[in-house]
Amino acid sequence: MTGRVLVLGGTGEARRLATALVADGVDVVSSLAGRVADPLLPPGEVRVGGFGGAVGLAAWLAANPVAAVVDATHPFASTMTASAASASAVTGVPLLRLQRPGWTEQPGDDWRWVDSLEEAAVAVAGFGHVFVTTGRMGLGAFAGLTQEVLVRSVDPPEPPLPARTTVILERGPFSLADELALLREHGVDVVVTKDSGGHMTEAKLTAARELGVPVVLVRRLPVPPRVPVVATVEEAVAWLSALP
Missing domain, CATH: 3.40.50.720 (NAD(P)-binding Rossmann-like Domain)
Known part of the structure; x- marks a missing residue:
């Protein structure tokens, strides 16, 4: 051209x-x-x-x-x-x-689809330790959560954030071994992510599958x-x- x-x-x-x-x-x-x-x-x-x-x-x-x-x-x-x-x-x-x-569900996955971050926050209300990997934008949707919340993003997120939030600043790609260790260390019992697709951050889904942790996924428009x-x-x- x-x-x-x-x-x-x-x-x-x-x-x-x-x-x-x-x-x-x-x-x-x-x-x-x-x-x-x-x-x-x-x-x-x-x-x-x-x-x-x-x-x-x-x-x-x-x-x-x-x-x-x-x-x-x-x-x-x-x-x-x-x-x-x-x-x-x-x-x-x-x-x-x-x-x-987008990502494809595999045997053993426990995926729960929602249409927005607000719906994701409702879906995880009954869990004890939530791992939110949706990026730093829109985290205000989870501000009302009262349980332990682990947030990972490239840059520091801006408030409002949940009251009991731990922030990890990292840029992918992430290995399966690292994701398994992270979920175990923080006692994560549910993962929240967007259906971003790609291999750089896919390991968290494999780790959740291996540990029997459900994943709440936000659909794309x-x-x-x-x-x-x-x-x-x-x-x-x-x-x-x-x-x-």
Whole structure:
């Protein structure tokens, strides 16, 4: 393809896509939300900070012409995904959603699906020690919990938090041995996570399975209609290569 590509990033897939495109000589600008203090930067040009919603992104695209936009944000970055779809419809700039598949339940899993963090907080109310691995955004949904709560995130979470919260600041990937040790050390009897997919944080699900610990999973929102979706960097590169 010819022309510049805007990659809405912040994920491993976005970094790998930018790396592949830059290696092929494509002009890439990656956009990061700026919610992580020390992000892993992709090659090529990088901008940090939001656009100001769908209107702001459309204005940016008008002022900075690109051949295509690839939305490779986190599977739960639903606001950005919706803004990208709206801006693409307004400007006519081709849009692709690069989104890793969700996790698949295995024999022995005890998964309990919910539609929101608020529903997750209700689902764990009867447990004694909750391990919350949903990231630092939205933890206020669990603020009313009175039991022991273990929170893991890359950056320090902001209040409100549950009264009896232990915070672990770590960035994946996490090994199965480490996850088993963590669950045992803290006496975790339920895990809360989003259906993010991928291998970097999947070990906690295997650890929960081996220990017989139930997992409360928050479902993803659907991708906006008429937006093509691919699951791999290779498919994204092929889609871009096919553009006129």
